[in-house]
Amino acid sequence: MNFPYIIIDDDQESVLKTKAIADGFSELVFVASANNYADGLNLILEHSPKLIFLEIDPADTTSNLSLALINELYRFLKVIPKIIITTGKKDLAFEAIQYEVTDYMIKPLRRIDFIKSILKIKKAIEEDEVSITQNQLIKTPQELKVEQSKSTDDFQESIEEKILVLNKNTQDPIVKEPKATSEDTTEEDILALDEISAFSEEQIPEVYLQQSNPNIEQPLILCIKSYGDYRYIDTNDICFFQADNNSTDIHLNNGEMVTAFKTLKHFEGVLPYPFARIHNSYIVNRNYISRIHTGNAVCYIKNTTTKLPFSKSYKENVDLIISEFANGNYLEI
Incomplete structure (x- = not known):
């Protein structure tokens, strides 16, 4: 499982330090970095990273870096990337929690902090996948009834199409007539119905659903x-x-x-x-x-x-x- 990431920080030295630690993790794939609000937003919208390292208390106030960037993402994205705040102060931690950030790391960053954050992200993603799978499996009785009805209709249409093909090949098209009563049914009618029934049973192939194996991550x-x-x-x-x-x-x-x-x-x-x-x-x-x-x-x-x-x-x-x-x-x- 890989996490393409972007670093948004007004201090270029801090960007290099963050990248140096992140490079030690095979899961993290560096995409780009930005030093201000506008460039950072453009990079996110262009590359759609899974992870963002964001400074929210910049030394250069003209960079306009803050938690407001997260609000802006909700205007354009349905799924917000995982956001890790990297800053030198603890003062903004409570406010960051209100924005539902994934983690809050204090500079200077340490390798152990990255390990903890990656474990948190993996756990959150696994829980999301389990939730989505369960939602897909749970169906209301009405949904099941609709699916069953649709399946029956599709099967009936398939039978009728194959019967038409059979009659085209024999150059003996069937003209639908009103259903005959038991008294009107002749021996020829019975034989014809038996022939159609035998065709539908023998010629229609069974369809099996094969579950694809998930991609297995190769060992390092x-x-x-x-x-x-x-x-x-x-x-x-x-x-x-x-x-x-x-x-x-x-x-x-x-x-x-x-x-x-x-x-x-x-x-x-x-x-x-x-x-x-x-x-x-x-x-x-x-x-x-x-x-x-x-x-x-x-x-x-x-x-x-x-x-x-x-x-x-x-x-x-x-x-x-x-x-x-x-x-x-x-x-x-």
Whole structure:
């Protein structure tokens, strides 16, 4: 699921910082940026993004950036994009809530804020899709009666069309006569009716509705390139990353280790969810965590004896992982 986004901010340095963090998420696709109200509105109407990062307390007052931009969108769009407010003050948070913004992030922006916002957006979209599906499935008795009547009429029309085709081929067109009584019905009439009935049963094909499979998002493939050697790794198979000076060791679920000549900070900037940094030396795939001991400040890796420490500076990431487990299919005993 991708989210094309636009950044609207009067500070160009702030635009670059927002984009730098967003580039670390494969779900976010940069479209364009604007520095004032008019240009921002035009970009939204032109590109129809799913997500907007909006500054509402600009340093340059001539940019006219404010929550009023959201009101303007309702004049032109049936579906309003998800809007995330990015500003340096908390003062306008209550007012922003009245405009039903998706999130409110305080500058300087942090990667963890983006993770939380993306999770919120995904959850909201999934709930909307479920609601739409349920509305489509629920029909009143009157609607069902109309559909049944329409289906019967369509079937009857199909029968009549095929009967006409049959008679054209035999060059013996049927002329509709008033229905005969049982006394007037001859043996020839009975044989003709039997022939038509047999045709309608044998020649009309059955129609089956085949449900199309939803598009399955392809897993992210990590390519480790070295002197013409291309090593492709499915990120779903990666348990954790470990820093080793200016290189990084990638530990796979089969026990294998691959070395990449990039720093751990580089991987932190490009890896999407479910990877999270928990220590100066470790990035972990939360899908391979089997246990978190907050007292000892360690994470346990599934099906191994490996224990990864987490530091106070990244404790917030660990807390987020704990909350994600609790929000899933979860039973606490």
